[in-house]
Amino acid sequence: MSKSQSATECTFRTRIGGQALIEGILMRGVTKQAIVVRAPDGSLVVKEEELSLIKEKYPVLGLPLIRGAVTFIASMVNGVKALMFSAEYYPDDPDAAQQEPSKFDQWLEKHFSDEKLMSLIVTLSVIFGVGLSIVLFFLLPTLLGTAVTFFTDNLLVRNLAEALLRAVIFMAYMILCSKTKDMKRVFAYHGAEHKSIFCYERGLPLTVDNVREMPRFHPRCGTSFMVVVIIVSIIVSSIVFSVFQVRNMFLRMLAHLILLPIIVGVTYEINTWCGRVDNKLTRAIAAPGLWMQNFTTNEPDDSMMEVAIKALELVIPEEKGSDEW
Secondary structure: OOHHHHHHOOOOOEOOEEEEEOOEEEEEOOOEEEEEEEOOOOOEEEEEEEOOOHHHHOHHHHOOOHHHHHHHHHHHHHHHHHHHHHHOOOOOOHHHHHOOOOHHHHHHHHHOOHHHHHHHHHHHHHHHHHHHHHHHHHHHHHHHHHHHHHOOOOHHHHHHHHHHHHHHHHHHHHHHHHHOHHHHHHHHHHHHHHHHHHHHHOOOOOOHHHHHOOOOOOOOOHHHHHHHHHHHHHHHHHHHHHHOOOOOHHHHHHHHHHHHHHHHHHHHHHHHHHHHOOOHHHHHHHHHHHHHHHHHOOOOOHHHHHHHHHHHHHHOOOOOOOOEO
């Protein structure tokens, strides 16, 4: 089968998704998730978990627009936990291993159990990750956009300047990340994740030879989600600041924070719709995200594809088709 054929023939669309880790992959299915990590000795370390869906306990959190923010935070928490698990198998720095624990490390070990310490680290990591995204992609463009007021008082020009800055900062951040040595391997695992899911959606046996022939750009990717978040935020903020002519920088920042859960919720619904429907409009919406995957995915080697295949096999449901959009 040629690569062009494999890229166009699709048996169905799965809701299974994944995340690249340090020398590994997290695959999230409908009822469970699996983490597979390549250990330094070449063996595969596997961790399987049943999913506990908070939306089943609290149905209101599963309502449209609300469920997007809930799903995003849950994905962040699961992603951080999976990254920490994979980091445990990353080869240690020999010099760091010989150093005595710092006073702060000793204080943490004394006052927190392993479970509480893990919970604290995950919580702080999620807060830091979300906070950094908000500062870089929402507050910083607003701050820099105030420079326009030295030249013109036109709100339309200011809105356009902030929109351009938001897009440029996001692209620069993703491109710079892709240039680091460690992230190149993570992004190669990202490519392996996409290729394996494509192979599964084509209805082909999950073998390295088949996975190798698949495209590495997938329309239902976290990169695509973030790109659509940026695009939706530009559209929403432009409309809001055109109707409500907010000029004060701090009030504009506050408005961005208030609008953010709505923007994430709208983006989630758009991505869900694009996952179910294939037409010219959904392909146009997915196009910017697919282009950005030139920087967030790399071609994987065979060992990476083996990890992706194993992780995917572990979350494929027993009932055929129950993971279909």
